[in-house]
Amino acid sequence: MSEPRANPPSPPVTSLKGADHVLAPLLDRFSTAELTEPAPQGAVLEAVLTTALRAPDHGHLQPWRLVVVQGGERAELAAASDAAIARTMAGAPASKRQKWRERLLKAPMVLALGWAPQEGRIPEDEQLLSVGAGAMNLLNALFMTGYGGQWVSGPWCQDAGLCRALNVPALVGLMLVGTPTVEARQRGLRKLRTAPKDFIQYGLNPAIPNKTTQTSKGVPA
Numbered sequence: 001m002s003e004p005r006a007n008p009p010s011p012p013v014t015s016l017k018g019a020d021h022v023l024a025p026l027l028d029r030f031s032t033a034e035l036t037e038p039a040p041q042g043a044v045l046e047a048v049l050t051t052a053l054r055a056p057d058h059g060h061l062q063p064w065r066l067v068v069v070q071g072g073e074r075a076e077l078a079a080a081s082d083a084a085i086a087r088t089m090a091g092a093p094a095s096k097r098q099k100w101r102e103r104l105l106k107a108p109m110v111l112a113l114g115w116a117p118q119e120g121r122i123p124e125d126e127q128l129l130s131v132g133a134g135a136m137n138l139l140n141a142l143f144m145t146g147y148g149g150q151w152v153s154g155p156w157c158q159d160a161g162l163c164r165a166l167n168v169p170a171l172v173g174l175m176l177v178g179t180p181t182v183e184a185r186q187r188g189l190r191k192l193r194t195a196p197k198d199f200i201q202y203g204l205n206p207a208i209p210n211k212t213t214q215t216s217k218g219v220p221a
């Protein structure tokens with residue numbers, strides 16, 4: 001893999017113009033399980049996976065354990081997941097189990113989002129947040145390279161048998177990976193139910209109007 005660029009954009013960005021500005025891939029990304037071949041391979045796959053390691057990581061514990069499953073191994077994973085669902089979700093209807101099997105077999109690649117909690121001064125919650133941040137980097141990297149994915153999970157991800165089958169100490173979920181179908185691309189983004197003004201407070205006292213000017217779309221200008 002080539003050396004990463006040493007610097008962020010310089011000078012710092014002060015306005016975002018045009019549809020393809022520097023933040024567009026983060027603002028436009030979406031998850032989808034409607035995936036076809038191909039999934040990333042070779043140096044692109046390695047670079048995508050390496051973005052997980054760039055997540056903030058208190059104490060540099062490197063808790064991530066990623067497992068790439070593709071080709072015939074997906075059937076083994078689907079069988080192991082099915083057994084985990086049977087063990088952890090007693091009474092799950094056959095249709096639900098069938099749906100999960102189909103999902104895992106349909107995705108060109110499944111990434112198991114494993115992690116290794118470590119004892120010590122860094123709380124486990126913080127390690128888990130690093131794992132989640134790494135998974136977000138993966139989703140963004142997939143989107144930015146023209147691929148896509150969806151993070152899925154359930155109580156069955158805490159099943160010891162499934163973790164053993166994947167050779168990971170713990171699991172926060174699976175990521176379905178491939179190329180979004182044309183229909184998924186056309187559908188694109190889900191509508192945000194929350195406007196930026198509803199979850200962002202500028203300053204400590206919300207009663208004082210902030211000085212940051214807002215555009216009609218609510219993005220600080």
Ligand SMILES: Cc1cc2nc3c(=O)[nH]c(=O)nc-3n(C[C@H](O)[C@H](O)[C@H](O)COP(=O)(O)O)c2cc1C
Binds near residue numbers: 029032
């Ligand atoms: C930890 C975690 C587990 C998830 N598990 C599932 C799941 O099992 N099934 C599902 O349909 N979506 C699941 N989601 C939500 C999807 O990954 C995705 O965020 C959702 O479909 C919304 O799409 P968006 O990312 O384009 O907003 C999960 C998300 C997270 C963060």
